[in-house]
Amino acid sequence: MKKTYIVDSTCNDMRIDRWMRHLMGKIPQSLIEKNLRTGNIKLNKKKIKSSHKIKKNDQIDLFNIKFKETVIQKKIKFKPSKEIIKSNEDQIIANNDDFIVLNKSSGISVQGGTKSKKNLIDIFAKSEIFKNAKPFSVHRLDKDTSGVFIMAKTRECAQLLTSLFRLRKVHKTYLAICHGEMIKDSGEWNDNLIRYDGEKKIIEKAKTYYRVIDKNSEASLVELRPITGRKHQLRKQLYALGQPIFGDVKYKLSNYHKGVNKNLMLHSYQIKFMINKVKHTYTALLPDYFKKLLKVKRLNFLNLK
Numbered sequence: 001m002k003k004t005y006i007v008d009s010t011c012n013d014m015r016i017d018r019w020m021r022h023l024m025g026k027i028p029q030s031l032i033e034k035n036l037r038t039g040n041i042k043l044n045k046k047k048i049k050s051s052h053k054i055k056k057n058d059q060i061d062l063f064n065i066k067f068k069e070t071v072i073q074k075k076i077k078f079k080p081s082k083e084i085i086k087s088n089e090d091q092i093i094a095n096n097d098d099f100i101v102l103n104k105s106s107g108i109s110v111q112g113g114t115k116s117k118k119n120l121i122d123i124f125a126k127s128e129i130f131k132n133a134k135p136f137s138v139h140r141l142d143k144d145t146s147g148v149f150i151m152a153k154t155r156e157c158a159q160l161l162t163s164l165f166r167l168r169k170v171h172k173t174y175l176a177i178c179h180g181e182m183i184k185d186s187g188e189w190n191d192n193l194i195r196y197d198g199e200k201k202i203i204e205k206a207k208t209y210y211r212v213i214d215k216n217s218e219a220s221l222v223e224l225r226p227i228t229g230r231k232h233q234l235r236k237q238l239y240a241l242g243q244p245i246f247g248d249v250k251y252k253l254s255n256y257h258k259g260v261n262k263n264l265m266l267h268s269y270q271i272k273f274m275i276n277k278v279k280h281t282y283t284a285l286l287p288d289y290f291k292k293l294l295k296v297k298r299l300n301f302l303n304l305k
Helices: 016-024 029-037 082-089 120-125 155-166 233-240 288-296
Strands: 002-006 041-043 059-063 092-095 099-104 146-152 171-179 186-197 200-215 219-226 266-275 278-283
Touching: 016 029, 016 041, 029 041, 082 120, 092 278, 099 120, 120 146, 146 155, 146 278, 155 266, 171 233, 171 288, 186 233, 200 233, 219 233
Parallel strands: 146 266
Antiparallel strands: 002 059, 041 059, 092 099, 099 146, 171 219, 171 266, 186 200, 200 219, 266 278
């Protein structure tokens, strides 16, 4: 059985293996590699490697591939109500022809997973703002982290912004309320963070600059400027200091209780970058629950720059 697809503009310059997953779901890389080698996947009637980038109007032929038996779990699209779409549109800070910037709420994922759940990509795919476009995420922001988030409207813009993030030309500032009083008022953290890919242990270098805005014996309000972009970097680094972020249920103290707050007190406060010599700066206002805990812990945030 043969199936033929023509590449549209949204997939221009995408790797063929990524296109396969984009089309069919979470397919094992080994299956893609095998079918490319045997010619069951051809681009413009020729064999290619998994790293090959496809172009608009390319023809992709798939021969005798039984995906239903090999897909692990395909992502289920979230179907947002008009009210959910409107509430997220109300969080938009900036909107132009290339991208939107929004003040992401805590508790919402950027992309959907293997279970049906609320996520920004599926929400904005149904928004009038993306009527003639498609939403692309260009950076990570944890589900429970609030604040500045950028979503591209075109693949070209997504590739540009992704490159800026990868080259560390996007300068991010976070705010966190952490347990206890920080000893030093400013400095940098250089850590080797550990994560696992299956059973494989991976060690990654992580660097963050920090500045204490206010502090007392109970808590500290800290400005964080990550240089590297490791998963859960800021949460892990503060936990390693013995001063985890309030509301963090993963990296927490053994005697931790949620108490007055139910949210992760980590906020993406500001993003700065430059495109074609034009400076872009976007700032996200603090959520009410964040300001409430600052008041409860007697922390002053008027020293923010």
